[in-house]
Amino acid sequence: MTQSYEVFLGCAIPSRFNNYESSMRAVAKELGIKLIDFDGASCCGTVVLKSIDESSWLSMSGRNIALAEQRGHDIVTPCNGCFGSLKDTDHVLHDDETYRKKVNAALKPLGLEYTGKAKIRHFVEVLYDLKDEIETKIVKRLDGLRVAFHPGCHLIRPSKVAGFDDPELPRKVDELIELTGATSVHWDMKLRCCGSPLLIASEDVALKILQEKMISANGAGANCVVTNCPACHTQFDIQQLGLKDDDGNSLELPALFVTQILGAAMGLDLEPLGFELNRVSLDPINDILGL
């Protein structure tokens, strides 16, 4: 059965990680997932606007949900930040009548209403549903790829909102990664925040958290980091450039999107997978990926 969704890209992907969108579309096409462009989408609001003013956040985010609802579509997003913001909005507007009335009063002049009909899903949730089909499509095994998978926070927490995987022992995306022949290594900082939301308040603290994460990933013998979020990827593929431990040893590891390694293992054309846009050098794993 063909699944179709309006695809919510958010701001960070079109700005910094077009290779994530492109690799997502390539994988979706191969699996028969129909992605409809999301007309009229603004920023999801994210934790940034929620931090400034919750009513503004709920109205901005609620408008996006109401647009998809009006067109009778469900929403899929490849961004943890957008996923968390839209799901959280859905959760608040569903449970809190006062906020629902306030947001709907503001949406009414735009011809929109939130009623909660549109489902909001992360792209990796959709992929996990198709795990068996993905397994049959693996044509190039990525043996030797030792992945420090970073699930990110808002994909799994708060679990009553995200509702995707075990918040203390997530395994679903790891299972997808291991379909390729790669190993998802155990690293003790796996569940820790990447620090990305702190870049706006204190770059020093954000980088300290990233350093702790990368010491853990290196110590676990990983040869790459894999994410499913452009906000986290900002830490791992931009801020990570030149990152060292306190003794001056390099902590750099290649950073990949989960859709890039799935696409490579499914034998898809390399060009849309966008490896040439990855910033941290992929040299150590070029051979494994077949680049």
Added chain:
Amino acid sequence: MTESWGNFKSFEGKKFKAMDAEFTNEVSKLIGGKDLTACFQCAKCSAGCPVSDKVNIQIHEVMRMMLFGLKEVLETDMVWLCSTCYTCQERCPQGIDITDILFGLKNMAFKKGITPAGYIGARKSLYDTGRLYEPTDWERDDLELNPVPEFNIEDTKKLLDKMKLMKLEEDE
């Protein structure tokens, strides 16, 4: 550890005038705030917090300051150095929505002008353009991606005007 943020850096030598019951009442009404009084200070929140070792005032101390009605909590670094990872909320044995309450505290602090400069710029960007970042068109062309769908900025401006986003400070 941090010197970079927040005027309230330590309890050392501090004397507090009175416990402001009205402030406790106000924070109890925030999203998630209804269970605030259930906190028994086990500090599991701080144990899992990624910034516990990087802030002057930790999250379990913030919880107690709210319960004691200490408005000084808005001046602590924990408020804006919370990374919103939700680990504390996920693990709280009393089921308190700690991270959500902290968002409400950020809102209260913002209205009083206590906020890192980055948030002032982000508010303007969200209001003026409806986005935080603009698309990088050459990359999209190279990858043969369609242009990012347009939207009418007047629509989000109407919403944000209604919520008084650009006049939050005047609400005080």
